Amino acid sequence: MRVLTIAAVGVMIAISLPILVRPAAADEPMLAIRQVGGESAVYAIAEITRLEFEGDTLFVVASYGPDRFANEDIEKIEFLWGFSDVEDPDEIVAAFKAIHLFQNQPNPFSPETRIDFELRTGGPVELAIYEVNGRLIRSLLKEERAAGPHTIRWDGRDDDGRKVASGVYFYSLTTPGVQESRQMILLP
Numbered sequence: 275m276r277v278l279t280i281a282a283v284g285v286m287i288a289i290s291l292p293i294l295v296r297p298a299a300a301d302e303p304m305l306a307i308r309q310v311g312g313e314s315a316v317y318a319i320a321e322i323t324r325l326e327f328e329g330d331t332l333f334v335v336a337s338y339g340p341d342r343f344a345n346e347d348i349e350k351i352e353f354l355w356g357f358s359d360v361e362d363p364d365e366i367v368a369a370f371k372a373i374h375l376f377q378n379q380p381n382p383f384s385p386e387t388r389i390d391f392e393l394r395t396g397g398p399v400e401l402a403i404y405e406v407n408g409r410l411i412r413s414l415l416k417e418e419r420a421a422g423p424h425t426i427r428w429d430g431r432d433d434d435g436r437k438v439a440s441g442v443y444f445y446s447l448t449t450p451g452v453q454e455s456r457q458m459i460l461l462p
Contacts, residue, residue, distance in 0.1 A: 303318075303319040303320075304317065305317045305351070306352040307343055308349045308350045309347050310346070310347050317336050321338065322336050327345070330345040331345065376390040376391060377456055378390075378445065381458050382461045384460065385430050385437075387430075388425055388426075389414070391423075393424065393449065395421050397418065398417070399415060399416075399419045399447065400447070400448040401413075401426055401445065402415075404443065405443060410433075411443065438460065440460050440461055442458070443457070443458055443460060445458060
């Protein structure tokens with residue numbers, strides 16, 4: 275039986291089992307795949323770009339490369355950060371798939387870019403542009419949206435309609451309980 279256990283961890287813990295630990299800060303949320311036979315693979319949550327079951331195989335793609343685990347080889351999946359009663363690894367995969375914010379196109383851009391995102395379920399959505407210092411530049415979207423793919427365009431202007439300076443900006447997509455952000459570059 276596979277069980278997902280989430281435990282609070284403030285520092286890295288020494289584990290006597292054979293373990294593959296990817297580079298991460300001690301205070302980053304981590305995902306651990308515990309395998310039958312005692313081996314483990316640990317990933318920084320922020321580095322995971324794909325996490326899903328396809329048939330009887332779990333695929334984990336992180337910025338440092340892909341891994342796959344046969345279903346029968348997984349003893350349990352653990353989150354090393356807060357507490358939860360999630361008992362089915364498929365539930366955590368669903369949480370990762372709740373929203374997906376794609377890289378804007380084109381990037382770098384001038385004068386306009388397209389921001390695509392996908393919602394697993396419909397509901398309230400906010401999409402906003404921020405300066406590097408965190409100051410809100412433009413609220414592009416704050417409304418209910420249906421499940422599925424969506425596209426929003428940004429014309430490089432702030433909420434008052436003024437062109438913003440060239441530079442690095444962040445765009446952030448927020449739904450209840452989930453937020454995802456990416457970086458983009460506006461050229462002169």
